[in-house]
Amino acid sequence: MRTDKMTEQRENKHIQGFTLAELLIVVAIIAVLVAVSVPVFIGKMNQTKNTVCEANRKILVRQMVLDRLEDSDYSEADAVAVMENSDAYCPDGGKYSLEWDELYIKVTCDKHGSTSSGMDEDIKVSSNFIDDYRDFTIEYLKDHPTKNNDEIRKAFLEKYNGKWPTLIVDKKSYSIQPFYQGKDKTKPVEECVWLFARANGNADAGWSVPYVYNIVDGKWYGATKWDGSPGGSANISYEDTASLDEAIRNSKHSSGKNQWVEVTGYKESK
Incomplete structure (x- = not known):
């Protein structure tokens, strides 16, 4: 009987959970990993948004240039309509504005900068x-x-x-x-x-x-x-x-x- 009791105690020792100190160490390690990874993730996410916004601005400018080449009466109002009705937008919530000239077309995001047609000097x-x-x-x-x-x-x-x-x-x-x-x-x-x-x-x-x-x-x-x-x-x-x-x-x-x-x-x- 005594031997069975001792065996049971040894088994109980093997199935004990983490101590409070061990849990605190694990939590601290996780906190450090989060503190390191979150800024990197945010930076990559912002970089991705910037890249997507630039690609969308290029799409808008290219569309406006093609439309103007095909239509001699194409106006700034037509270009604005393209920008407002397009699915191309800033993923970071930036607002697009248009700068129109006889020589070039420029679409500017108030968060990520400008993209111009090839005629922009x-x-x-x-x-x-x-x-x-x-x-x-x-x-x-x-x-x-x-x-x-x-x-x-x-x-x-x-x-x-x-x-x-x-x-x-x-x-x-x-x-x-x-x-x-x-x-x-x-x-x-x-x-x-x-x-x-x-x-x-x-x-x-x-x-x-x-x-x-x-x-x-x-x-x-x-x-x-x-x-x-x-x-x-x-x-x-x-x-x-x-x-x-x-x-x-x-x-x-x-x-x-x-x-x-x-x-x-x-x-x-x-």
């Missing part, structure tokens, strides 16, 4: 200009390795007959100029060039500017005032394009307002 001026300056700087530094940003800009300006391209925002003109952050000579030139725009045609005011072209996403951004309203000015002298991109996306005023906002509805000219 807004992006081409900036992208071609930054490519020219980058290539010029690479070749120039081969023969003048000690030259700085101001000296390279001066030599490059001669190539453009002494005139920078123009950015027009809200009917105001700004001089588009290149910038080369050449402090770290070990970094590739591609990672150290970008564009900015300001009313003053020279660099006397330093590198605090109202507009900057983010080469990472190919978009113009405007500096804001302390309360988040347009019309501010901010420094653009960062270590490289990645640091500039990070600042554009995440820098905030002490008020909590974004220091930079994307510019839409602008024009460019050479």
Whole structure:
């Protein structure tokens, strides 16, 4: 009888559940996993929404371009009707707006940016200009390795007959100029060039500017005032394009307002 009782006690020990300490450890591990995985999941989800929105904007622009080619009387009102009646929409709840011109069509999402027809010169001026300056700087530094940003800009300006391209925002003109952050000579030139725009045609005011072209996403951004309203000015002298991109996306005023906002509805000219 005693032996049976001892056997029963041993069996009971084997079927005991987790202790409170063990449960707490498991809960803590799960909490850590959730804390790590949730931001990654949200980031991937936001990236997916951005991709879907961009694809939908391209669908709308392509449809409008085809319709206009087929119908000589096609108007902005017809294009708006296409946008309003289409199943293509922003999955993140963004609102689409249309910019219409004889040369191009642009559909803008207030959360994810703009998509334009192939006839839009807004992006081409900036992208071609930054490519020219980058290539010029690479070749120039081969023969003048000690030259700085101001000296390279001066030599490059001669190539453009002494005139920078123009950015027009809200009917105001700004001089588009290149910038080369050449402090770290070990970094590739591609990672150290970008564009900015300001009313003053020279660099006397330093590198605090109202507009900057983010080469990472190919978009113009405007500096804001302390309360988040347009019309501010901010420094653009960062270590490289990645640091500039990070600042554009995440820098905030002490008020909590974004220091930079994307510019839409602008024009460019050479």
